Amino acid sequence: xxxxxxxxxxxxxxxxxxxxxxxxxxxxxxxxxxxxxxxxxxxxxxxxxxxxxxxxxxxxxxxxxxxxxxxxxxxxxxxxxxxxxxxxxxxxxxxxxxxxxxxxxxxxxxxxxxxxxx
Numbered sequence: 001x002x003x004x005x006x007x008x009x010x011x012x013x014x015x016x017x018x019x020x021x022x023x024x025x026x027x028x029x030x031x032x033x034x035x036x037x038x039x040x041x042x043x044x045x046x047x048x049x050x051x052x053x054x055x056x057x058x059x060x061x062x063x064x065x066x067x068x069x070x071x072x073x074x075x076x077x078x079x080x081x082x083x084x085x086x087x088x089x090x091x092x093x094x095x096x097x098x099x100x101x102x103x104x105x106x107x108x109x110x111x112x113x114x115x116x117x118x
Contacts, residue, residue: 033093038068047106051114052108054078069094071091072092075088
């Protein structure tokens with residue numbers, strides 16, 4: 001399941017990070033955003049916790065901090081359409097002055113899991 005999430009997240013990050021579709025490995029995309037793999041795991045775990053805590057509502061927000069690196073950010077529900085949500089990620093990698101924004105979309109599957117969707 002982690003492989004499916006990672007592949008879909010790569011697609012979502014590529015599309016959300018500028019609109020240019022270019023195949024890149026997830027490690028490169030994460031590095032270009034200034035995040036470490038540990039940061040990525042914290043973002044993913046925070047998203048999963050947020051969505052599994054009941055029905056998501058517009059405006060719902062959760063913060064995260066990577067204790068390994070000091071990077072931080074927030075995840076906010078921008079829209080809910082049927083069984084899908086659009087999330088806005090504001091990410092501040094440690095050592096950078098400007099936060100970065102990335103949008104992702106997740107849809108709830110019949111088994112209750114939330115998977116990233118293009």
